[in-house]
Amino acid sequence: MAGPLIEVEHIAKIYRMGEVEVHALRDVSLAIVEGESIAVMGPSGSGKSTLMNILGCLDRPSRGNYRLAGREVSQLDRNALARLRNRTLGFVFQNFNLLARTSALENVELPLLYAGLSGRERRARAREALARVGLGERAHHHPNQMSGGQQQRVAIARALVTRPQLIVADEPTGNLDSRTSVEIMALFQELGRNGITLLLVTHEADIARYAARVVVMRDGRVQSDQRQQPVEAVPAPEAEAGEAP
Amino acid sequence: MSPFQVLRVAIRALLRNKLRSFLTTLGVIIGVSAVIAMVAIGEGAKARVAEAFASMGSNILIVLSGSTTAGGARGGFGSMPTLTWEDLKAIRAEASAVRYAAPQLRSNSPVVSEDQNWTTSINGTSPEYFQIRGWALASGSMLSQSDVDSGTKVVLLGQTVVAKLFGASADAVGQTVRIKNFPFQVVGVLASKGQSPMGHDYDDAVYMPHSTFQAKIQGGLQKFIPGSIIVSAASSDDVPRAERQIRNLLRDRHRVPVGADDDFSIRNLAEMASARQEGVETITTLLLAIAAVSLLVGGIGIMNIMLVSVTERTREIGIRMAVGARPRDVLAQFLVESLTLTAFGGVVGVPLGVLAANLLSTRFGWPVLLRMDIIVIAVAFSGVVGVAFGMYPAQKAARLDPIDALRFE
Ligand SMILES: Nc1ncnc2c1ncn2[C@@H]1O[C@H](COP(=O)(O)OP(=O)(O)OP(=O)(O)O)[C@@H](O)[C@H]1O
Ligand SMILES: [Mg+2]
Numbered sequence: 001m002a003g004p005l006i007e008v009e010h011i012a013k014i015y016r017m018g019e020v021e022v023h024a025l026r027d028v029s030l031a032i033v034e035g036e037s038i039a040v041m042g043p044s045g046s047g048k049s050t051l052m053n054i055l056g057c058l059d060r061p062s063r064g065n066y067r068l069a070g071r072e073v074s075q076l077d078r079n080a081l082a083r084l085r086n087r088t089l090g091f092v093f094q095n096f097n098l099l100a101r102t103s104a105l106e107n108v109e110l111p112l113l114y115a116g117l118s119g120r121e122r123r124a125r126a127r128e129a130l131a132r133v134g135l136g137e138r139a140h141h142h143p144n145q146m147s148g149g150q151q152q153r154v155a156i157a158r159a160l161v162t163r164p165q166l167i168v169a170d171e172p173t174g175n176l177d178s179r180t181s182v183e184i185m186a187l188f189q190e191l192g193r194n195g196i197t198l199l200l201v202t203h204e205a206d207i208a209r210y211a212a213r214v215v216v217m218r219d220g221r222v223q224s225d226q227r228q229q230p231v232e233a234v235p236a237p238e239a240e241a242g243e244a245p
Numbered sequence: 246m247s248p249f250q251v252l253r254v255a256i257r258a259l260l261r262n263k264l265r266s267f268l269t270t271l272g273v274i275i276g277v278s279a280v281i282a283m284v285a286i287g288e289g290a291k292a293r294v295a296e297a298f299a300s301m302g303s304n305i306l307i308v309l310s311g312s313t314t315a316g317g318a319r320g321g322f323g324s325m326p327t328l329t330w331e332d333l334k335a336i337r338a339e340a341s342a343v344r345y346a347a348p349q350l351r352s353n354s355p356v357v358s359e360d361q362n363w364t365t366s367i368n369g370t371s372p373e374y375f376q377i378r379g380w381a382l383a384s385g386s387m388l389s390q391s392d393v394d395s396g397t398k399v400v401l402l403g404q405t406v407v408a409k410l411f412g413a414s415a416d417a418v419g420q421t422v423r424i425k426n427f428p429f430q431v432v433g434v435l436a437s438k439g440q441s442p443m444g445h446d447y448d449d450a451v452y453m454p455h456s457t458f459q460a461k462i463q464g465g466l467q468k469f470i471p472g473s474i475i476v477s478a479a480s481s482d483d484v485p486r487a488e489r490q491i492r493n494l495l496r497d498r499h500r501v502p503v504g505a506d507d508d509f510s511i512r513n514l515a516e517m518a519s520a521r522q523e524g525v526e527t528i529t530t531l532l533l534a535i536a537a538v539s540l541l542v543g544g545i546g547i548m549n550i551m552l553v554s555v556t557e558r559t560r561e562i563g564i565r566m567a568v569g570a571r572p573r574d575v576l577a578q579f580l581v582e583s584l585t586l587t588a589f590g591g592v593v594g595v596p597l598g599v600l601a602a603n604l605l606s607t608r609f610g611w612p613v614l615l616r617m618d619i620i621v622i623a624v625a626f627s628g629v630v631g632v633a634f635g636m637y638p639a640q641k642a643a644r645l646d647p648i649d650a651l652r653f654e
Contacts, residue, residue: 058567059648079571085647086569097564097651101261111568113246158568 003070005165005197006032006055011064012220013050024050025061026220034165037188037198037230039208042217048201049170051217055199056091056168057084069165086114090159092169092200096151098143104130104154105139111162129157133187149180156187160196167191169200173207179236185210186233246574255581258554266586269550273590273627274597276540280623281598281615283536286605287529288619289612294525298518304481305377306488307349307512308336308474308495326469327508332498333474339494342487344479347374348455350472352463356451357423358410365406366450367424369458369472375435377477385418385433388454396456400429403448404437422451427461429453484513537626543590544630551583551638562642563650576643583635584628591624598623 013025025047032038040048053059054066057073066073069088076084085091090111098107108126117125130139133153143151152172159167167188173181181204189210192198200211208214209231216224246254259266310327336346350369355362372388375381383404392399400422402410407417417431438447453462465471478487488511495501499508555562562575599615606613 053648056567058651059646079573082566082569082571082574085567091567093651097560097567099561099564110565113250114565114569114571114574116246119250162569 003067004031005034005036005069006030006199007065007067008055009065011054011061011066013047013054013059014062023220025054028064028217028220028222030215030222030225032197032199034197035192035195036213037192037211038200038213038215039211040199040201040215040217041203041205041208042223044203046217047220048217052168052170052199052201056089056170057081058091082114086111087162088164089166089168090156090162090164092152092155092159092167092172094171094174096143096148096155096175098151098154098158100143103140103142104135104146104157107143107154108157108161111158115162125161126157129161130154132160133157147180148176149183152176152180152184153187156184160191164196166197166199169198171201171203173202173204178206181207182233183235186235189230189233246577251574251577251581252585254578255585258558258578258582259585265550269546270586270590270593272543272546273540273587273630274543274594276536276543276630277591277594277623277627278598278601279536279539280533280626281595281620282601282605282613283532284529284619284623285598285602285613285615286611287525287532288614288616289606291522291525291529292614293612294518294521298514298521304478304484305514306476306478306484306491307514308476308491309510309512310470310473311508311510326466326471327499328470328474328495329468329498330470331468332495333470335494335498336474336476336491340476340487340490342478342483342490344477345373345377346474346476347371347377348470348472349374349475350455350458350463350465350470352458354424354462356406356410358420361410363406363409365403365409367458367462368450368452369455369462370452370475371455374452374475377475380438381436383434383436384416385431387433388452393454393456396454396460398427398429398457398461399432399453400424401433401435401452402431403435403446403450403452405446405449406451407434424451425462481515484515488513540623540627540630543627544587544634547583547586547631548634548638550586551579551635552641554582555579555638555642558642559645559650559653562645563647563653566645566647567651572643575645576639579639579642580632580635583639584631587627587631587635588624591627594627595620595624 008028008030011025011028012023015022015024028047028051040051042048050059054061057068060074064074068084073081073084099110105123105126108129109122112122112125127136127139130136133156135150135153135157138146138150143154146154152175156172169188173184176184185207188198188200198211202208210233211228212230213225213227215222308328311325333346333348336343347370352367353364354367355364356367371393372390375387385401388399388401391397402417402422407415410422411417411420417434420431421428422431423429435448435452459465459471463471476487476491478484491511492507495509496507501508565575602613602615605611
């Protein structure tokens with residue numbers, strides 16, 4: 001495909017709370033080509049989540065243009081946005097956002113349900129995605145029967161089950177210990193090797209090392225945007241579980 | 246999402262809160278069964294009235310002494326007889342739209358057989374009476390004109406009287422009964438006719454010539470008829486003409502001045518039938534309205550619970566939208582949930598309503614008539630209630646912004 005996968009030009013997001021205007025994003029321009037892995041960093045309140053929500057088509061900018069895979073997103077209606085969320089990208093949340101009292105398998109099937117796939121195909125692809133995140137054995141566990149890391153892997157399986165071009169993750173390791181975080185990052189790096197574009201927010205410099213590009217936000221603007229040689233994520237062996245800082 | 250999948254998701258969501266779903270649907274169950282039972286009662290009453298009036302004949306007029314105004318009776322019927330035997334003759338002779346006319350004299354008195362005794366209505370009339378009523382004999386022979394002319398002590402018995410005096414299957418013809426200590430010979434037994442619209446048992450009566458009645462049972466002034474005249478028009482289309490002819494004839498004969506009220510009144514059975522039918526109709530409508538209101542209340546209950554459910558599940562809605570649910574998918578999900586609730590209410594409510602109707606009919610002897618179309622309408626209406634009251638909560642859910650829904654606490 002010609003041109004970048006994501007092209008953001010001078011977008012701003014302003015929240016109106018009564019009299020006060022909150023400028024969550026002031027002016028952000030960004031171009032991301034397919035296959036890149038980007039870590040977005042910055043202090044709390046700098047607008048990282050706001051940017052992710054817009055890039056993930058969950059929210060719209062107040063101003064500016066956002067082109068995703070060549071389409072101008074700010075012009076699209078709610079149905080078209082739903083379709084983009086369903087087919088083109090997968091979103092991973094800090095708090096997992098899995099359906100409670102619903103098995104891992106059914107959680108992963110959910111996007112395929114809205115994509116209109118048959119039951120058999122849904123199940124096959126959901127199993128495949130779960131196997132890919134290493135949870136083939138836990139297909140019938142409910143979220144409350146799984147650890148945070150496992151839940152996040154279910155969420156990642158759900159994000160990639162529709163074979164999207166882009167995964168947007170807002171602090172995917174924010175609720176996980178560092179060993180589990182490395183596991184998740186290893187998973188993301190593997191997805192990246194398969195050509196999936198990855199956009200993730202993190203507070204930890206350790207996590208940002210695994211990305212090929214680091215964007216630092218400050219006060220609703222991009223403060224710096226640098227490329228780097230990513231470190232390969234190697235999950236610690238099972239025996240050392242838990243304690244590492 | 247296919248309709249089947251939508252339904253599956255809806256049922257799962259409802260089963261998560263089994264008790265709540267059941268209590269919500271209970272309102273609809275009660276509403277649907279009430280509609281069905283109430284309509285069954287109303288229709289049963291209507292059918293009974295229609296049937297009874299059909300058996301009375303549609304071309305009958307009854308002429309009574311005493312006047313009525315639009316406001317009702319004045320002075321009471323028959324308090325002062327104004328109809329004469331000459332009037333009866335004149336009606337027979339001069340009113341061309343009248344086919345038959347007969348006097349009706351009535352009194353209550355015990356009738357005594359050898360070993361039984363039964364108080365019933367004693368009627369004095371002429372042979373035309375049975376033509377007017379269209380009543381047939383079960384056995385024996387009719388009253389004849391010569392019985393009337395010579396005041397013979399003969400009677401016709403209704404089936405109930407036969408049963409009370411002689412036993413249900415006895416043949417009473419040829420027997421003797423005593424009324425007011427006079428012996429009467431039973432010449433015939435009338436075929437069974439059942440109940441009148443007012444619940445009066447037509448078979449519980451004894452008929453004799455009016456001359457005999459006046460001589461032995463209850464006298465009166467020679468000139469006046471101590472009762473009423475029953476008239477049948479040549480056909481039901483002739484009823485208004487017959488009524489007009491009788492009115493003109495009697496006003497003329499009684500020398501009622503122009504502009505003054507009649508000193509008699511004419512009752513039209515067909516009109517009474519439709520008036521009564523209307524009364525029953527009103528009650529049916531009222532019952533149905535009350536039942537429909539309960540269905541409506543059930544619908545409001547559904548709306549209430551669906552609104553609660555949408556609020557409770559805002560995050561779920563957000564998650565579904567985040568992975569690609571379109572507004573219409575969310576709308577369908579909640580709409581199908583409320584529809585499932587009402588459909589379940591309908592499915593359970595129908596047999597319950599049928600059961601209630603049958604219970605009422607066996608327990609209280611009310612005539613009930615189950616109408617298939619009402620059952621279908623009740624179920625369809627409950628579906629409409631489901632959509633109508635589910636629409637607002639479902640739209641509320643569908644209009645949610647994915648990011649707001651995900652942030653909802
Ligand atoms: N829905 C909202 N209404 C009003 N203001 C909001 C809303 N969402 C975010 N903001 C404001 O926008 C600014 C940016 O918020 P955002 O969540 O994007 O920050 P962040 O960089 O993700 O922070 P953190 O690292 O703590 O997650 C903040 O000042 C926040 O208060
Ligand atoms: Mg954030």
